[in-house]
Amino acid sequence: MNADDYSTRNAELDGWTIVIESYRVGPRFYCTVSSADPGARFARSEGATQEEAERVALEKARRYLAQTRVRKT
Amino acid sequence: MPYTLPDVLVSTDWVAQHGNDAGVRVVEVDVDTTAYEQGHVPRAVGWNWTTQLCDTLVRDIIPADKFEELMAASGIAPDTTVVLYGDNNNWFAAWALWQMKIYGHEDVRIMDGGRKKWLAEGRDLSTDAAQVPRAKYKARPADTSIRAFLPEVQEAMKRGSAALVDVRGPQEFTGEILAPPGLPETCQRGGHIPGAKNVPWGKACNEDGTFKTIDELRQLYGGVGVTSDRPVIAYCRIGERSSHTWFVLKYLLGFPDVKNYDGSWTEWGNLVGAPVEKP
Numbered sequence: 355m356n357a358d359d360y361s362t363r364n365a366e367l368d369g370w371t372i373v374i375e376s377y378r379v380g381p382r383f384y385c386t387v388s389s390a391d392p393g394a395r396f397a398r399s400e401g402a403t404q405e406e407a408e409r410v411a412l413e414k415a416r417r418y419l420a421q422t423r424v425r426k427t
Numbered sequence: 428m429p430y431t432l433p434d435v436l437v438s439t440d441w442v443a444q445h446g447n448d449a450g451v452r453v454v455e456v457d458v459d460t461t462a463y464e465q466g467h468v469p470r471a472v473g474w475n476w477t478t479q480l481c482d483t484l485v486r487d488i489i490p491a492d493k494f495e496e497l498m499a500a501s502g503i504a505p506d507t508t509v510v511l512y513g514d515n516n517n518w519f520a521a522w523a524l525w526q527m528k529i530y531g532h533e534d535v536r537i538m539d540g541g542r543k544k545w546l547a548e549g550r551d552l553s554t555d556a557a558q559v560p561r562a563k564y565k566a567r568p569a570d571t572s573i574r575a576f577l578p579e580v581q582e583a584m585k586r587g588s589a590a591l592v593d594v595r596g597p598q599e600f601t602g603e604i605l606a607p608p609g610l611p612e613t614c615q616r617g618g619h620i621p622g623a624k625n626v627p628w629g630k631a632c633n634e635d636g637t638f639k640t641i642d643e644l645r646q647l648y649g650g651v652g653v654t655s656d657r658p659v660i661a662y663c664r665i666g667e668r669s670s671h672t673w674f675v676l677k678y679l680l681g682f683p684d685v686k687n688y689d690g691s692w693t694e695w696g697n698l699v700g701a702p703v704e705k706p
Contacts, residue, residue, distance in 0.1 A: 355466060355553065357546040370608050377546055379466045379554075386459065388515070389608040392596030392668070393629045395458050395515055396609030400465070418609040425617060427601045427706040 355380055364390055367412065368419050376404055385411040430641050431681025437510055437536050439544050442468060451508045452501060456519040457542065466552030468545060472501045472559060476519045480526060488689065491566045494530050502559030512538035516636045518667045525670040525687055529574060531567025537674065540636040575660045575686035577694060584620055589658035591623035594672045600625040601706035606664060613664065614696030618705035624651040628668040631675045644680055655682045662688040
């Protein structure tokens with residue numbers, strides 16, 4: 355067994371640059387979402403298809419990102 | 428040019444060839460504590476940083492007796508070669524290595540590129556929890572020369588006795604955000620310790636998760652005046668990203684006096700009366 359179809363790509367989500375990592379292990383697809391800066395992983399999901407895994411991970415990511423407040427310095 | 432202490436780093440090839448050798452134990456430590464179950468390097472042991480690499484009652488590193496038990500249960504003896512790897516370019520693998528060095532483990536290494544590179548290369552994975560024979564382990568007295576506590580950091584800020592390196596992202600450094608995007612805010616104030624230089628941890632890595640060359644690393648830190656002729660204290664939010672930078676400075680660049688301030692911003696940014704600089 356190994357990871358197939360491994361990919362990473364950058365995307366914009368609600369004003370934040372994120373990194374979406376996707377791969378398949380056996381029949382399950384996995385997706386994790388990290389901030390591009392500073393590179394912290396904050397959402398993940400799995401599913402029967404890549405689309406399902408990414409959709410759920412991005413839903414979680416959007417929810418968590420909504421809690422991040424940007425302050426003026 | 429090779430790293431100053433190149434033996435602390437092994438490649439994914441090396442792990443594929445030697446991960447099952449007698450006297451070698453591979454251990455996965457992830458930010459995402461569910462990642463190990465998805466599939467890991469065959470025969471690798473998995474450690475959970477939230478429960479196994481810290482004191483779960485007091486805010487502290489793992490106590491010596493718990494550390495000894497973790498090593499023994501993981502089939503690690505004092506003379507075992509331990510290879511650590513994990514997600515997020517080895518954040519918590521470096522955290523584990525730092526603690527193993529505190530307790531005096533001689534031969535502990537990082538798999539360059541971590542879990543990301545292993546997956547991307549399509550290498551073998553296993554979902555079986557590793558069954559390893561129990562070992563005997565006696566930790567050495569804690570070596571606190573690689574760990575900075577608050578008074579030393581305060582002294583460094585006041586007197587310039589050490590270079591302070593803040594390895595968080597630029598927006599955390601300036602105080603625009605209090606935690607990495609998407610993660611819970613864990614401090615009352617944003618900003619950085621006065622006088623600290625901002626060198627985000629990720630600048631030490633290539634796109635594939637491996638470490639940059641020694642020349643690139645020298646340029647990165649030297650460019651902001653962080654050099655080997657002066658003590659260095661690295662910090663971040665909770666101490667794991669800074670253990671990654673600590674590893675780079677201590678082993679890849681060979682700085683003689685580098686400490687990880689694991690109290691980091693969750694201590695400083697909550698401390699009543701602590702001076703804060705922004706942006």
